[in-house]
Amino acid sequence: MSENILSVKGVHKSFGGVHALKGVDLTIKKGEVHCLAGENGCGKSTIIKVISGVHKPDSGEVELNGKKYTSITPSEAIEAGVQIIYQDFSVFPNLTVMENLAINKALASKKKFINKKEFRRIAEEAVNKINFKVDLDALVEDLPVADKQLIAISRALLADAKLIIMDEPTTTLTKTEVKRLFEIIEDLKEQGVTILFVSHKLDEVYEICDSITIFRNGENVLSCQVSEMDDEKFAYYMTGRKFDSQNIKQNAKAGDSILEVKNLSAPGFDNVNFNLRKGEVLGISGQLGSGRTELSLALFGLLKPYEGSIVVDGKEVNITSPAKAQELGIALVPEDRLTEGLFLSQSIKRNINVTKLDELSSKLGVMNITALTDESKGWVKNIGVKTKDHEYPVQTLSGGNQQKVVLARWLATNPNVLILNAPTVGVDIGAKHDIHTLLRNLANEGRGIIVVSDDVKELVDVCDRVMVMQQGKIINEIASGDLNADMLSQYI
């Protein structure tokens, strides 16, 4: 037996004219936690699908547990002990925890009838493996995201997993949940399970992984021990470019108040007070459900406050709708890009133009097509959306470029107050850096920026001060001088 559980050699894979994998190698030792990193579109998902048998490689070989395959089928992969925890976890929301856990085994046994006792036994065995405390009779849709993930992990273990592939498992988790996940990963490692951890968050890689492989544009550009890694090296291999590590906050100076919130209460938060000034980037943080999202919605006319007041530019205002917010110079980049931000099947151009329709149309409502085209082209160029043509559907873009399109849409309205909810979730390092720099530049132009986020590094990098929310209340405010990652982590 070799000491490698998985060894991929020279795998090529093309889709149509796109060469997604250009002869990649990936070797994972038995019992280690291996990180696979890379920007969106680098071939991470493709290689996972090759390993699990979903995609057939054009050439190259996959060796699992010492057995060589030129192309592996999904059932061979499962038999060899490969299990994947996808980002959406593939759980059945309308079934109970017990049913979710036992269903695969029950189906495989070909019994026609369901034996509840047997179900319970299987389910208990599964959750005990990772010391996961959960009500087996609860409906999965009622559980928090983290529990759904643990159910998926327990289920994977039931199938005698030897190699568990986790596809960006921490994206939707809170700090405490990430911590619990890491404990479980450590535990699995002790039980001899190998983990392939797909992530592009460096701090997580340091904390949990033994070795790392970085992909860029369908090639593996680096494989090494995590101990040989540092921030600069990581960013360089991920993106192929060097970032100046200078503080992007250098010329911050705050001016007059531009948005003042007094005793504001709405469903989800209570008695919130703050003052945003021109040229300032204010961070609002807190866990999921802390009221941070509701606060941003209330400032954008999507949630009706029942108490308190909002003052914009010295005048008390009543923000009844997003259209009204736009009129007042307030813009919101929403939390969920896919469902709230984008018209996925529509063109980049239409996605950008949506906020400019009133301005760039005649009194009778006829669009000035030339002006709208110029507007869209201008933004694509200015903000650096990577595309060949702005008539392409926005769904052809990577996450970072999609986010830039949503940003462009609102920057086009020339807002005085720009609110961004989770601006860089699912965005690769390069685009993240671009967006952060852009936000600082916008602040320097005298706008007020609010960044709602639970990404500690992001908050420290771009914000002048950060307010922390918990259960709908602001529990702390950390000013510029005291702002650092350790300090902030304590509160989130």
Place this chain on the structure above:
Amino acid sequence: MKLLKNNSLSLNQLDGNTARLLTMFVAIFLVASLTKPDMFLSSGNFQSMSKQLVEYGLLSLGVGIAMISGGIDLSVVYIANLSAIVTGMVMKALVLTAVGPELLLFILIAVLAGVLTGFLCGAFNGFLISKLHIPAMLATLGTMQLYMGIAIIISGGSTVSGIPRVFSQLISNSYLFGIPLSFFIYLFVVGFIIFIMSKTKFGMRVFLIGTNARAAAFSGIKINNVLIKTYILSGLLASLAGILSLARLSSAKADFGSSYIMQTILIVVLGGINPNGGYGTIRGIFLATITVQVISSFLNMFPEISNYYRDLIWGVAVIGVLIVNFSANKKTTAKLAKATAN
């Protein structure tokens, strides 16, 4: 991505669906011309075809716009009937005493009353769908019954007839270069709707709401406002269809043209409007309308195909088109996925 681009260019900027419809239209036209040359290629047939398609052509435009916005309008046929009845009754009431130029004025007033009916019916549909968030399918199914009910009550359940002959003559029996005036009205309306949907901000917003209503709300689009206008437009188109049908038949009844509901949906789907909203062209609806008319006239030329078979044939057609569109969509999606896969 190259693939997509080349494809669309090679078809002279026409989307796949339009090309498919054109091919289908030409093919059926040729088959009809070759198998029944005497009957099909007569000027009489063309005149009657261009007269018949106008009414459900207008209704289909309304259903199509509603579908692009992510909804549907099942009530169009009954808005048309109600408008026709209102127009007819107003006309009869006023015209008894009128002579000469006064008559034309009264006819105009009656027509406006019909159009106003369409406006109000559409606005009510829009109110239910946008403000009260009732799914369009159910809301318009309900109002369909409601409008029919109102029509039955005000007409006493009987046919409204005795319309001044001037009116029918003017609209239905005037020809320009041998083509009926009503067909020109239809062409003008098609052009107007194409303009609305492709050149105005309202049209763009209808497409965006149909694609993702939630994102539309987050983008500052006043959704209720746009949806109410959408259904008003549909109602206006229906009332126009009703008024033209009044002119053609010199009568109106609460339950005329019930089978048109199926037919308009067939046309709209055949025309390439995505039943989930956000996609489709008015050009497609127009092509589908004339194609369906040619098929229908062609079928009429076979006395051995009894009317009993009609529903069966249209039913098979709707399902067939849905299957073809579904697989075509799947192909496009697959192509797109490949082009963008990492």
